[in-house]
């Protein structure tokens with residue numbers, strides 16, 4: 138697994154984070170939403186340690202509170218993932234619609250296992266519970282976009298082709 | 302031919318969801334305009350007359366809840382719209398937000414007027430982040446047109462604002478007290494009750510939590526309550542959104558009049574079972590719902606009839622599982638969900654889910670003993686009685702129902 142990147146708090150990133158904080162009124166009670174917004178703009182879609190400390194300082198909350206929130210919520214991550222984290226639904230509706238085929242095909246096509254990233258850091262594979270796309274099961278979700286009816290190699294290839 | 306109805310879904314595809322003007326052009330906000338001429342108690346009474354039960358799962362009488370919320374003395378109150386929709390196989394609230402966001406907002410504004418609240422919060426799951434722009438736009442436009450803000454529609458002192466908050470992938474945050482913890486920016490661990498959130502909830506204020514579908518009914522009922530009451534049998538009036546999925550040919554959200562049979566829903570609306578296979582089991586109300594064999598097909602979809610058949614409405618989900626999936630594989634997947642989602646705060650749920658997972662592995666492998674089966678049942682029942690919140694209390698509904706309907710699954714070899 139990839140380690141946390143050091144020195145990633147560039148002036149550009151800091152400015153983007155400050156903009157998110159300003160938009161939410163520097164309100165510590167909005168921590169969950171703030172973390173999600175920041176995670177969206179971090180290339181590897183996680184909350185680096187430096188960022189967690191920065192937020193604690195700016196919002197005047199304890200670092201332990203920030204980490205309580207990050208570790209509690211499944212959609213917040215404290216480890217780098219990938220440019221395109223592919224979230225494969227592991228719940229029952231996708232389960233009875235052969236999500237096993239999706240797991241196996243993606244692992245084979247990308248040459249990685251679960252919770253692993255490709256060498257270039259582009260793709261990352263993970264399993265998540267139902268995200269409410271059961272009407273198009275089996276489904277995956279990538280950076281907020283749902284891809285459904287993934288019941289053939291062609292459809293999975295087409296999904297990957299969109300991630301550029 | 303069995304048909305869906307369009308009471309809650311009447312505005313679907315009738316207007317551009319990014320345009321408040323188009324919503325107004327098809328009659329939007331007429332219910333709110335009527336509401337502000339009424340006494341709040343009368344609004345609650347009209348909802349009660351329609352027998353509306355909360356659509357989030359607990360089926361609490363909505364008119365009664367509004368009336369109770371009104372009687373709370375605190376001058377400051379909040380309304381919460383629960384859009385966490387975390388039950389697997391449930392996607393009806395998604396459909397409502399996507400297709401008629403202004404109708405939801407109108408329901409929330411009427412709720413604010415009725416309960417004299419100053420703030421309303423929509424708590425929407427992160428998984429629906431693609432719907433955020435729709436809601437943010439609706440809130441912004443409603444402010445611009447004076448349906449939100451100060452002295453709404455010229456009513457002195459009717460000041461009300463709506464805020465959008467996001468969940469972050471925690472099913473337990475659909476539970477009322479966990480939800481308010483989450484809006485306060487904390488980890489969403491359920492609180493000990495009492496105090497109940499209706500007295501002391503978000504920021505310690507009286508808090509009225511309603512599901513998206515419940516609030517989406519409000520404007521329609523104030524406009525056309527009689528039409529609503531014309532649907533369904535006398536003891537279960539109205540219409541309901543069901544989300545049907547699994548091994549059916551046409552999965553989707555359907556608005557049905559209460560009283561339609563499960564068979565009509567699955568075969569006429571959802572197009573029957575894939576490949577015309579036999580049904581192994583049907584689960585009602587999401588992962589925390591009970592299951593039944595195909596003998597449940599001729600049950601009318603009403604609260605009482607489903608209860609009589611040993612299942613329930615719950616979240617409105619109907620999951621059809623065909624003969625290709627075994628009962629134990631179904632239970633294993635369901636258990637994986639609860640093991641993942643338990644917040645771990647109280648022992649019955651934390652430990653119970655762990656041990657049930659292990660025992661189910663033995664059943665799957667066929668290495669279980671009679672005492673394992675007894676233990677399975679004991680743990681499941683203990684969780685139901687002693688867990689702190691609804692998650693642990695309902696996590697083993699499917700297992701207990703399976704032990705009743707599918708005893709062969711647990712037979713000791």
Ligand SMILES: Cc1cc2nc3c(=O)[nH]c(=O)nc-3n(C[C@H](O)[C@H](O)[C@H](O)COP(=O)(O)O)c2cc1C
Nearest residue numbers: 355356357383385386387475476477511512515691
């Ligand atoms: C673990 C758990 C998860 C829940 N998830 C939801 C949910 O996602 N959406 C919802 O409306 N209600 C959910 N509920 C029920 C709510 O606690 C509450 O009863 C409901 O939002 C009240 O609104 P209603 O009366 O309109 O149904 C959940 C309850 C529990 C115990």
Ligand code: SF4
Nearest residue numbers: 644646647650690693
């Ligand atoms: S029942 Fe489960 S989810 Fe609820 S408080 Fe206890 S451990 Fe947490």
Ligand code: FES
Nearest residue numbers: 226231267270271
């Ligand atoms: S079960 Fe896979 S999206 Fe709902």
